[in-house]
Amino acid sequence: MASTQAAAAGTQAPTKNPTLLAWVARMAEMTQPDSIVWCDGSEDEKKRLTDQAVKEGILIPLNQEKRPGCYLHRSNPNDVARVEHLTFICTPNKTDAGPTNNWMEPEEAYTKLGQHFTGSMKGRTMYVVPYAMGPIGSPFTKIGVELTDSVYVVLNMRIMARMGKQALDMLGDSDDFNRGLHSTGDVNPDRRYICHFPQDNTIWSFGSGYGGNVLLGKKCLALRIGSYVGREEGWLAEHMLILGVTSPKGETTYVAAAFPSACGKTNFAMMIPPAEYKGWKIETVGDDIAWMRPGPDGRLYAINPEAGYFGVVPGTNYKTNPNAMETIAKDTLFTNVALTPDGDVWWEGKDGEVPEELTDWQGRPWKKGSAEKAAHPNSRFTAPMSNNPVLSSKANDPMGVPISALIFGGRRSTTVPLVLQAFNWTHGVFLGATMGSETTAAATGKVGVVRRDPMAMLPFCGYHMGDYLQHWLDMQKSIGQLPKIFQVNWFRQDKNGKFLWPGFGENMRVLEWVVNRVHGRVPTKETLLGWVPRQDEGLNLKGLDLPADMVAEATSIKEDEWKTELKSQEVFFEQLGTKAPEALMLQRKLLISRLGG
Numbered sequence: 001m002a003s004t005q006a007a008a009a010g011t012q013a014p015t016k017n018p019t020l021l022a023w024v025a026r027m028a029e030m031t032q033p034d035s036i037v038w039c040d041g042s043e044d045e046k047k048r049l050t051d052q053a054v055k056e057g058i059l060i061p062l063n064q065e066k067r068p069g070c071y072l073h074r075s076n077p078n079d080v081a082r083v084e085h086l087t088f089i090c091t092p093n094k095t096d097a098g099p100t101n102n103w104m105e106p107e108e109a110y111t112k113l114g115q116h117f118t119g120s121m122k123g124r125t126m127y128v129v130p131y132a133m134g135p136i137g138s139p140f141t142k143i144g145v146e147l148t149d150s151v152y153v154v155l156n157m158r159i160m161a162r163m164g165k166q167a168l169d170m171l172g173d174s175d176d177f178n179r180g181l182h183s184t185g186d187v188n189p190d191r192r193y194i195c196h197f198p199q200d201n202t203i204w205s206f207g208s209g210y211g212g213n214v215l216l217g218k219k220c221l222a223l224r225i226g227s228y229v230g231r232e233e234g235w236l237a238e239h240m241l242i243l244g245v246t247s248p249k250g251e252t253t254y255v256a257a258a259f260p261s262a263c264g265k266t267n268f269a270m271m272i273p274p275a276e277y278k279g280w281k282i283e284t285v286g287d288d289i290a291w292m293r294p295g296p297d298g299r300l301y302a303i304n305p306e307a308g309y310f311g312v313v314p315g316t317n318y319k320t321n322p323n324a325m326e327t328i329a330k331d332t333l334f335t336n337v338a339l340t341p342d343g344d345v346w347w348e349g350k351d352g353e354v355p356e357e358l359t360d361w362q363g364r365p366w367k368k369g370s371a372e373k374a375a376h377p378n379s380r381f382t383a384p385m386s387n388n389p390v391l392s393s394k395a396n397d398p399m400g401v402p403i404s405a406l407i408f409g410g411r412r413s414t415t416v417p418l419v420l421q422a423f424n425w426t427h428g429v430f431l432g433a434t435m436g437s438e439t440t441a442a443a444t445g446k447v448g449v450v451r452r453d454p455m456a457m458l459p460f461c462g463y464h465m466g467d468y469l470q471h472w473l474d475m476q477k478s479i480g481q482l483p484k485i486f487q488v489n490w491f492r493q494d495k496n497g498k499f500l501w502p503g504f505g506e507n508m509r510v511l512e513w514v515v516n517r518v519h520g521r522v523p524t525k526e527t528l529l530g531w532v533p534r535q536d537e538g539l540n541l542k543g544l545d546l547p548a549d550m551v552a553e554a555t556s557i558k559e560d561e562w563k564t565e566l567k568s569q570e571v572f573f574e575q576l577g578t579k580a581p582e583a584l585m586l587q588r589k590l591l592i593s594r595l596g597g
């Protein structure tokens with residue numbers, strides 16, 4: 001520890017953890033920051049960093065009467081979403097990363113990124129951000145430390161995770177923490193890499209300042225590294241919301257649901273049931289990620305490892321998601337939305353009139369009727385979950401909540417019916433494994449193309465997808481009381497591209513059916529795809545102003561569409577080669593024979 005950086009890492013450090021100190025010193029030697037700041041997560045620190053970010057133009061204060069504690073950030077226009085083609089799993093063997101991940105040999109990755117990181121923090125501050133994914137003291141919880149030269153990242157991490165002293169205290173002298181290194185660099189997409197080293201519990205992210213690329217606790221640790229660790233330790237790290245639904249009789253059922261990015265997790269997790277559901281209550285445990293493990297009573301318990309929401313802004317309004325609107329009314333960071341003349345934020349799909357004039361997400365003047373969107377389609381809010389009016393009292397429970405139903409859902413304009421129930425766990429894993437979804441603005445690339453997205457984990461699985469599916473199959477041996485598995489699709493469209501199902505709060509009707517099935521209360525109809533609601537004693541459609549033929553269309557199963565679907569599934573399974581689990585291949589054969597061969 002000869003260098004000044006190394007010395008600086010030690011002198012002010014609020015810890016004596018030798019492994020942590022040595023690692024911070026090593027990373028500082030490489031990146032050469034002017035100073036090192038250990039974050040404690042305090043209010044004072046928040047104020048200091050916020051003031052600094054405002055002074056540097058990183059944050060724009062919003063109208064504090066309308067949105068107290070809220071700020072706008074504009075990211076580089078070349079840096080507005082996760083970059084899957086620049087995201088790598090760095091395992092010693094390529095096969096361990098599997099065919100669905102980009103792979104780089106670990107030494108090559110360390111060397112390549114090391115060159116970019118060398119001196120990358122010159123003239124800048126390195127922030128040491130200790131954080132806990134999961135409630136402090138929970139047996140589910142994992143500790144990470146992110147080193148970053150971005151104040152924006154620090155302020156976001158502070159909302160998204162339990163950050164600072166509490167995490168450092170929980171870590172103590174242990175060397176069991178995720179080592180995250182992030183530098184914004186010169187935000188050049190040609191020098192942008194998000195690399196995961198599962199064997200080293202390490203993440204190196206260079207050249208981006210946006211969301212899932214840089215808030216390393218989220219997709220990088222909680223999902224990519226998490227899924228890898230989960231397989232070794234016998235649990236599941238999933239891209240799932242968690243909600244509790246309580247009936248008027250006071251019976252609470254916990255449900256976890258996997259939908260791909262920008263396909264409705266946050267909305268479903270905060271849903272307000274329609275008027276017909278007086279006395280029903282939906283409460284949010286989590287909106288994006290679930291860590292699930294068998295509990296002592298044999299049930300599957302889930303926690304939300306996060307402490308905040310990094311949510312899609314466009315389309316959010318008092319009709320679609322009133323709880324989200326309340327959540328983002330204060331203490332929220334907005335990224336890439338538009339600015340109104342009176343210092344409030346605006347986005348496509350917000351309530352009320354479209355303003356005559358705005359400043360768009362890139363800071364340019366914008367006029368009503370402009371062909372370009374004022375807010376970026378993947379603009380986001382970062383808000384503390386404690387702002388959520390329907391936050392579950394179990395959201396901080398170290399033991400998590402017992403899950404009774406798992407739901408898989410994609411964005412499909414055709415083919416996939418509104419809801420069905422799997423015949424059993426293996427068939428449910430097959431439904432999850434064969435999920436497809438039309439791509440969205442949450443990742444760079446073309447929007448609206450169907451791609452296979454098993455369990456909504458295609459961009460987030462930290463190891464071989466075939467092994468991942470096998471892990472799901474194997475989990476049934478360690479779960480005494482298996483959750484029931486369902487598939488949903490809120491996004492089916494008619495010939496004119498109109499959604500057939502009203503969605504949002506009305507999804508309560510589907511959720512009620514799921515809850516009734518979990519408790520064995522309603523009969524079903526068997527179809528070739530699974531069990532579906534019956535015409536009588538099926539979905540509650542009371543008070544729903546929807547033509548019967550639209551419901552019929554939303555729930556229809558068309559054999560010709562399924563023949564096409566099976567081909568697309570085949571291409572996916574072929575990619576997995578010998579690692580395609582046999583039990584799923586059998587499910588596939590059974591479905592083909594049900595379809596008449």
Ligand SMILES: Nc1nc2c(ncn2[C@@H]2O[C@H](COP(=O)(O)OP(=O)(O)OP(=O)(O)O)[C@@H](O)[C@H]2O)c(=O)[nH]1
Pocket residue numbers: 259260261262263264265266267268287288310311312314315316320442490491499502503504507
């Ligand atoms: N038609 C329809 N659209 C929906 C529904 N639920 C959500 N959406 C829209 O889908 C988009 C994404 O919704 P979110 O709830 O933010 O999706 P998410 O899965 O949380 O997204 P990530 O944060 O990227 O993981 C928004 O534009 C919503 O308005 C629904 O039930 N029906």
Ligand SMILES: O=C([O-])CC(=O)C(=O)O
Pocket residue numbers: 081082210211212213218219260261262288310442443
């Ligand atoms: O990770 C991000 O940047 C945003 C997000 O939640 C997702 O894409 O699923």
Ligand SMILES: [Mn+2]
Pocket residue numbers: 262265266287288310311312
């Ligand atoms: Mn979300």
